Amino acid sequence: MKKLKISLVLPFPVTKPVGGASVMYQYANLLQSRGHVVSVFHSLKRPYKKSKTPLWYKQFVFWMRKAARPKWFALHPQVKCFIVPAIIDKYMPDADIVMSTWWQMAYAVNELSNAKGKKFNLVQDYETWNSDTTLLHQSYSLPVHHIVIAQYLQDLLMSYSGIQPVHIPNAIDTDRFSVQVLPQNRNTQSVIMLYSREKRKGTPYAMEAFHTLKKDFPDMLVTLFGVYPPPADLPVWIKYFQKPGDLPSLYNQSAIFLSPSLGEGWALPPAEAMACGCAVVCTQIGGHRDYAISNETAILVSPEKPAEIYDALKKLFTQPGLRIQMANRGREFMATHFSWEKSVSQLESCFYTALSE
Template sequence: MEHSKKINFILPFPTKRPNGGPKVMYTYANLLAEKGYEIQIYHSLNTSYTKYKKPYFLRAILHKLRKTSRPKWFKLNPNIKSFNVKRVTDAYISNADFIISTWWATALEVDRLSDEKGKKINLIQDYENWKGHEELLLKSYGLPKTTNIVIATYLYEIVNPKSVKKTYTLFNAIDNNVFYIKNGIEKRLPSILMLYSNEKRKGTSYGMDALLKIKEKYPSVTISMFGTPIKPHNFPEIFNYYSQPKNLPEIYNSHAIFLTTSIQEGFALPPCEALSCGCALVATNIGGHKDYLINNETGLAIEPKNVNDVFEKIELLLNDDAYRIEIANKGNRYFSANFSWKKNIEQLEKIFNEI
């Protein structure tokens, strides 16, 4: 490969807790570092259009003390250099061959950097319109010097008409050395697992309402949730709760069904992890699930915010174990055949060569 192999990754903030967007960036950074690229990760402490509760100097001290430039929850390759910087400007970012950003505000900042900082790539992981600024979000898709990479088909349909350069798609994947079937699909007892989140767009409340109805009708079914928050004070005593679990693959493997009631997602990772671990998937029919959710094949599709639909689809799987096993097997096979980091890195290197 003929290049000086230097790649900058730009993130809008350091992350103290597991978070899907940064996890994808860190995974690409690790995989490229393994291939001999020189990787530098920058986390901005002052991202444009972001409101901060504490002044910069205080945040900078706290981040330094907590060593957030290398997240505790993700094992970065030791050869990777990772920093927290005051802001994304030429003064703080070193020269490279390629510069990969994520989040629209960061892409707009990277656009203003000199060409020496690297050929610009924007990894678009969601339709990031939750905090307003939709006009600027759409502007970030049409930057003349930036190559857009999207992680889902529905994002391609939004971004491609606005892109100046060719738009590429790189679906997310998961580490199948970590997430795989350890406990036979057919051996699993009636049980349901769901991610707990305080983010409204994750639709947790609809899932919980449906699961309470399930527990009432099927008291012997085990219902569990996991998440980054500590156990909420009003959490139902009849459900299990795992806060920031270290043994997530085992938790997936000990459940028969995985439920996700998200209203909006980029390309959700927990359902992919669950599929890889042999759970039958019940998921909302939104863009962020559609690349791996084929209704009645790889999982059961549900209408967002529809508690009765969630209840009925779960009931189908609880009452027909052969159907649950068939759905889980098909979902597992489909995901492992179509999504892999190895394939993604090969594609990413092709993109480097093309741009």
């Protein structure tokens, strides 16, 4: 098969770990490893996004920070990275494929000339925050090839556009995220969670449940990690790791992973923790649905319900056999149902099909 020239488009330079960007970078690595020529373009301007910061100042700041190439993600050395003022013909090279992520960038890619490549957009979430929802929904009908990462997003786009997009699920690097400590050898009352200040991540509901649980289970230990500075007034029984260098080891030190999110695209941390042998408690939302099967691979709770989080964690604290069984089923499910090699093969197939049209 012909090796392709591929342009991947991100809505901004990514200076800290972000799930959607990591997926695009992962595809950049996999496609480059298969012999394609991959370039990543980070835009300083987005359609329908007003900015009070002058463009020249943004360019200077990101140049000073050397932000074109992410420091937090190990990109293939042959993947080229650029920061461009905007995604327009002037700044984009001719290519076989151009693929964006984030709804505003779909509008930008749609306006490119055909010489810039067959046009794709990877939909990684229901991106309603800070968005004009009318324009968001209209973006699903743009004449670009839409690909979604989760089943609920496939249903969503179909409901607005009348066209069923291709579903290519995310995956987990199981060489990196794997069991180092067997579930039965972990502290039964240990919980790990991603800490976030974003409202949609649901952190306050989990914290309320933790404080209630601590009264009934004084030996409980909680580990938080995230990109933000440590939250103020953390009790001594909650440890916090900012931008941890060895996340798989953190997962392996805990028995249970909690995700209290109100909304996700295809949540990576619960899936990573599942692959590392954690039993998972998570909210019943679309972004968990592809791998969190109720009472098989996870215990599902309603969003914004600390009492349900309390009950789920208590159940796993007091029934270690159930926790171990669920952890093993979850790890096996991740290993047999999700593969980056399979997903990138599906993506390549979409590219070649579009080029043959």
